[in-house]
Amino acid sequence: MISVRANFHTHNYRCGHAEGDVEDYVKEAIKEGYSEIGISDHSPLPKYHFDRMGMNELEGYLGEIREAQRKYNGKITIYKSLEIEYFEDLEDYYRELAQKLDYLLLGLHTYVVNGKLRDSWIINTDEDMINYALHMEKAMKSKLFQIAAHPDLYMSRRMTWSRAAEDAAHIICRAAAETGTVLEINANGIRKNLIYDKNPRRYMYPYKEFWEVAKQYNAGIIASSDCHEPESLNDEAMELARKFSEELGLKVIETIF
Template identity: 40%
Template sequence: MQKFNYHSHTKRCGHAIGEDEEYVLAAIANGYTKMGFSDHAPYRNGYAPGERMHKEELDSYIESVKVLQEKYKDQIDIRIGLEFEYFEDQLVELMEYKERMDYLIIGQHGPKLFEEEFYTRNDDEAVLLYASLIEKACTKGLPDIIGHPDLFMFDKKEWTPACEEAAHRIVKAAVNADIPIEINLNGIHYGIRQIGNEKRVGYPYRKFWEVAAQYPVKVIYGLDAHKPEKYADVDAYHLVDEVLEGITLHKLEDLAFKKKL
């Protein structure tokens, strides 16, 4: 089991539960030596209850984690980050986050604020748009991790040439930016479903990771924790490893980010 996790949310986003300190205590109790909070980034005029914190909550989010950093500094290394989506009309704000936060995860969910998400909008055009937005973010030097890179397969009925192209483009973007891609451990939370002709989890999606194996791309696991108990979910590691059995990936044994805050 990986001993670091940089993908954790807080109740501020509206779809996670638990106090910040409970996540830290759960990480310590389950043997993690490094963790990071990466709640969904707020945007100007982009408040969406149930999706991301209000912009006015950002400072209290940072201060809360800083208190925990100090309180538990002898037990676990904690970093402060955000999970963002690449929206060009929010670029100035995203660049500010890049300068301010310890790290950023790109977790692209939709093409624009308040538009249908790639979970369900997954025609070939949308799949290529998903890849394009990740490429643009990487070109700008924004992400330190690419979260759930195969999310576009969550409900897609079949692996098409567009999916193959998107996978290559996303992995190449990560290699060129020298950043890891994430095997997201939250996709299995939705269970095995009939999707097209396959019975499978939404993600990780095996064919995406077969493409990743063709490149020297760095790979990490991400709990994508929306409740403290996720830190005790050892089965999640076993289940995704079963999905990806036989695929050789360059998994990192450690990952550290410089403290800025």
């Protein structure tokens, strides 16, 4: 068997909270023996304001990836992507992006309830968990996204699993299986834990009970670094993410291509 090592969730300086340019991550991936890397910085969005790369930086971003593809041709396969929020009224924009990219990474840091934007990092009630899950289900059903980043982000503030948490997990994992969206085990939740606590009782994400639900569905599962510094591409958090999936007996794919 040819061993593929890949990472499909990779940032760079353009988002304003990461270090390094595209080439720095590509070099790190080659150094770590990776055969594929997907560059997926936070996407600019029309109409909605988020603190990330501006629309005027998009061409430069894509140009830098193309340049790296030329320069490292034969050494590593590089894919073009963006991590992006889902808003129903932007579907034309996502379709336009899909023409320029190899895949789109759905990252819901925001969800929408009755037309109002809510912060996925501040989910405190059962109702919010379900609303987050329903928003993700709607996004997946658009079939515009190949991977759903940190689908268990809704648990980041919660210490205990509940009936609603379980229901939310089923909504998300069922939609992933039905739409062929790959679910991501995200090492950045582990990385954030390691800063404060070497042996946390639980990770911010991945959240064990969520992935036990995921196991019951026939959806693809991938582990990603979500690195915001080149040296984090294959760090201790990434090792722990692989260990997490092994211990739960999850079948993790290395590549989506």
